[in-house]
Amino acid sequence: MLWLTYFLLSIPYVLPDEFALVQYSSYVKNLLLGLEEKPDTNRFLFVNVAWDKVMVPKPDPDIPEHVIGEEPITDRQKLVAFLKILDKNPNYAFIVLDIYFKGSTPHDEELVKLLNKIPRVLVSYHRDENDKPDYPDLKIKPISLSDIEKVNEGKCLKFKLLHNDSLKTTPLLMYEHINKQAFSKWGNFHFLDGQPILNSFILDYRIRNFHYVNQKYPKIHLGEWLQFAYKIPLQLEMSSSEVEAAFAEALSEDSLAKPAQEDTLLIEVASDKDSSANESPTSDTSSAALSEIDWEALEKAAAEENPQEDNTEYDLAALDSAFVYPLLKDRIIFVGDFEDKDIHETIYGDTPGPIILLDAFLALENGDNALTVSFILFLLLSYWLITFLVLRYNSVQGAWLQKLLRRKQANFFESMTIYILYFGIISVVSFFLFNIHVGVLALAFYMFSFEWLRKFLLRRFGNRKAPAN
Template sequence: MADSVSRKKLVARIFISLAHAIWMVAFTWLWLNFGPTSSDEQLLIRASTLSKRLLLDIDDDRPKRNELMFVNVAGDVALIPRTDGNGKNIVTDREALANFLSFLKNNPDHYKYILCDIIFDQKDETEEIGPARDSMLREALTDLPRYIGSAETDDNGNVIKGIFPGKTAVVEYRAKKGSGFLKFKLYQGKNKSLPLIMYEDIDKGKMEHHGLAYTVNGKPSFNKMIMDFKIRQKHILDTTFYGGCYTLQSLAELLEVVEFEPGVFDFMKKNKPIVIIGDFTRADVHRTVVGEMGGTLILLNAYLTLTHGDAIISPWLVLLLFGAFFILSYLTFYSLPFTASNAWRKFSHTKIGKFVTGYVSIAAFLIILTIISYSFFNVHINILIIAVYVKLLERGISWWDKRKERKHSVKEEMIQEGPRTYEFNSEDTSMYKPGQRTNSLIRQVSKIGKIGTDKDQDDEVDYQPGKSEQTSKKKTKSSEVAEMNEPKNSQNQNEE
């Protein structure tokens, strides 16, 4: 096949495939930033994530154990009256939280940063003790250095300020509570997300919004990403300070340590960990591709995505996608650039072969692409929408080729069948009422036919035995006279 394609045509094919590959790279970027992810793709994302994190045991991009400290408030709760007066609301024990934050406020060299994933949107109006507990927490949060809390937004996208002081930022995953979590937005509308503000505070990075495009530290980046969960729920199940992956302590246990064994916190002074406070095991738990996970852990993983540069679009990733989409474009438009074997051609015309070449091959190609992309760049590609797009493109090309084929066959039939009715001039000729021009053509054809017949007869006479040359000459003269008289007779008929 390659031998039959001219150099000029081959260059045109390559140029078209390159242009289409550029479009597919742009389309992939747009879909990753703004498009949804189908639940059908979660199986593939889960498989690739678990293969990398569990089978291949690639977990070296996780923070060290002494860099993080997890505080679980799931078991430290209190009851406060509902605003409508019907029953009670379950909230975090604000007195216990105030005591722990006061300890950190008095020892600012014991931590690097505080993430408190608790939304305070209702005052404690419990008689006698309610206002006192709120007052303690308000005092602890006032001027607390290197602190950030969670906040929600109203219907207009504005951040709702909590009832206590301190920096807050929006978190998107709460809008998808109870459903499978997959993607996280760093910019949520016009607001910066909590992980993004953490990144700017701790790592002094900067993410900017330029219309549809985003940059991190001046480099092109994603805004909406399929999360790569570097830290999972299993990493925080250990409840001891010096065993397992990370430290997960309940708020009550920490208060006992603060009161009776404050020396235990010397490791905090030495390592200055990021203190992460939230509900890891009870209410704020979400389904993800790697199992159930606390919402606070999702925020942390989004922050780690920024610190590891996973949000930045690597030029090598663009090159990988461009090369893969160029191959896919060429095969979609022009099939294989070389002659396939007879066995493969026979197989491709069978039902199984058509299914393999039409569906399985595209799916396998895209699966390999997303596995490579995730393994080297921690970026999952939405392959379902790409596969659907390629199949629609194939159908469109097939329809266009068949349409051209039909037009070509119709033209050939017209050439073989002769003139159509519209090819006759109504003034001069007609298929049903021959005019003067038509009669003239008929006479000329008849004349040629008769001459040919007479000549054949003359030739035959010359070779007949017993016939003289004079007899043949007489016949020739008589035929010439008949020819001269014929146009006159026909003219007289027309006049009549």
């Protein structure tokens, strides 16, 4: 039965009945009882790029030299500006860019140069529909697989560390770099620094979307933050010093400890009061048609507009180091889409992809997928008890349940219900003690089959008398 358990724990999906058990036991442990240990709020920084987009030409998939329109991608000029900050003083602990680098922009050469230069960095890639690696269009060296497994109608429950026997995922490579421990594989068994582990395991979400939205951990919006980092003039209702003070206060430990009332921008941009004050009341005659000269001017401006161009100049000489580097110091930085497209359904609701990757990394640090001696002994004791009942009483019922039901034999549904209840209790206890959920339905069916086969063999061969001499 241990081998069946290992197989069930190793596969990248779970049976439908297990999803509800995992969900509700997690709610009880983490939300109701509050037994989870939250990671240090000063260890991580989330950089949201969901709203930093530019339009680039969209080539025809069948005829690449033909352009069929435009598509939005992450503004790479802003990424270059951010990476220049890291290159100047790499005081961070680690950085992951969970961004899919497809298409081309005028800033790609500088972006690739920086990504291949700065230390302790990983850039995401994914697999295509044929399960083959779909690498970035840019020649980036420090890349890692960031695929997220989906089960049970698109829900993310398990995470797989190694795909196709050779493709290491982002959390695994992070763990190897940060903790200086090596991953190895021998046949169907996997090891982390010599410790047997599960390649696929159920995630215990220590950081959830709730913590991101309510600013339990520091987060910034890249474009907005760069404005203040490079001291780019803005039309604000408050002075630059007041803005920086408000920004620093929002990221302070005291503020992070308090739940935010709503997930809003930290900076309020001033409205154009002068123009609104000079507006006259709307009337039938106040909106005259544009002249031909006006139309020509508008068309010329639209034609000259290039969505890839950004007139903003990010000059390192103007960088406010006192504002920037204390925020980055010794933090693990995740850059990605936290609010728009890269959202996945989990047992706690919608969760950004970068946070799921971080939770998988935290699971490795906590040993959630480690096959320890104590865990194996717990399983052996639990399985020995259920096997003893079957062998001793010819049924899983046991003496007390036989008295309760007033018969020695249970039907199929009664036996399966008892087995499911028993293995469900084992799974919950295992989760509370070792953070590992054990399969329920498959083990219950296995034990029922074992019980049925034993009874069949006893009926067939057990009543035969020894031949007379």
